[in-house]
Amino acid sequence: MTELRVTAPEGLPEITVDSDLAGLVAAATQLVDGDVVVVTSKVVSKAEGRVRVGDRGDALAEETERVVARRGPTVIVRNRLGLTMAAAGIDASNVEVGSIVLLPLDPDASARALRRRLHELTGATVGVVVTDTAGRAWREGQTDIAIGAAGLTVAEDHAGRVDAYGNDLVVTLPAVADEIAGAADLVRGKLGGRPVAVVQGRADLVLPLSDDGPGARSLTRRDGADLFGYGAREAVVRALAGAEADRVAFGEPAGPGELCEALDRVLGGGATYDDGGISLPADAPESVVAAVCFAHGWRLDGWEPGRSALVAAVSPVTP
Structure with missing residues (x-):
């Protein structure tokens, strides 16, 4: 037993x-x-x-490594310990009113x-x-x-x-x-x-x-090793903004086949990869292609518009 x-x-x-x-x-x-x-x-x-006097907002910035998701007043962050928690794990319960516990x-x-x-x-x-x-x-x-x-x-x-x-x-x-x-x-x-x-x-x-x-x-998984580095809304915003500092949370670069499959889904077909370039439909928006590449760990290095099929030069990025 x-x-x-x-x-x-x-x-x-x-x-x-x-x-x-x-x-x-x-x-x-x-x-x-x-x-x-x-x-x-x-x-x-x-x-x-x-323990300190104040509210969660007063200490949130210093305890936060990066924001993972927001929903109204709720903020989920990866804190300085690498833990993903609401309000960085700062607590205001079982403590004197007006104080917080870090x-x-x-x-x-x-x-x-x-x-x-x-x-x-x-x-x-x-x-x-x-x-x-x-x-x-x-x-x-x-x-x-x-x-x-x-x-x-x-x-x-x-x-x-x-x-x-x-x-x-x-x-x-x-x-x-x-x-x-x-x-x-x-x-x-x-x-x-x-x-x-x-x-x-x-x-x-x-x-x-x-x-x-x-x-x-x-x-604790290292940042970027988790499949869910951002909340759904935050992931869209971060990919469209394309800030270099945001790359890590999206993880290691996807394979070229996975990148093309994602572009196919977004553009409605027509994406193929060959020797460092992607052929795309002529009307593919550059900003959309760049965001999809960013989210999959790739960088859009070149763009040749005005052809029956666009050729976008891309390369994988190591976060």
Whole structure:
């Protein structure tokens, strides 16, 4: 029988910059080797002095790497940690009115420091996960994810294994740090005043004290590697504007066949590629062709109008 046990201690005081977070966790729990301590990013931020007076708009620019999508007042951004979140993860809940809480400067480093201090206080070798709440594309609601981790295998790579039916597993990569974060949130509760949980039953994921592991940052795809670098409206605007700084989010250049197929769909047919040039219908708008090329990682280098078939010189661009 496999069993997972998740507990959340009651009675932790309000955390401030003067709090000894590790000491409070150690006093409220009975940690043993192989436990995973899960703490909310909010209490880590409070302990690290990441609370300030103001509203989200006041800090959004400094926490933002780039805007991903806008819908009215809602702004989804890729923040300085590489996380894609509403309002860069800046929070105004469970804090004094008129104040905001910013995410920790380096959640993986916060997890490492907490892990070392817990070992000093308890003698236990534990894993640590720092969590935050995030939405998911195509799904209603939110769940907690790991934004910081130490001493933990954050993902189990099943590639190369074979399932019970003999099928090869190619891309199976359970993000176990995120699964632990979600399990911990079930017992902590959003309004329960329990910012810490202890997960027992997955000691196999906890690494030796000398190995802090790759951290939660390793679960974040690099910019441009995701298939959805911009929201639908923002992608159209960015492609038409064609700013060089926006290329990265569109990813690696598509193959010439994929580019021609896209031009065919937009122009209604007639696009062919040969030796660095694309033949197009004579009435193809240059601005449209340039935008399609931009979105597919190509640059429009030349344009020869006034012929029965346009010849556009194009070349792939490395973001």
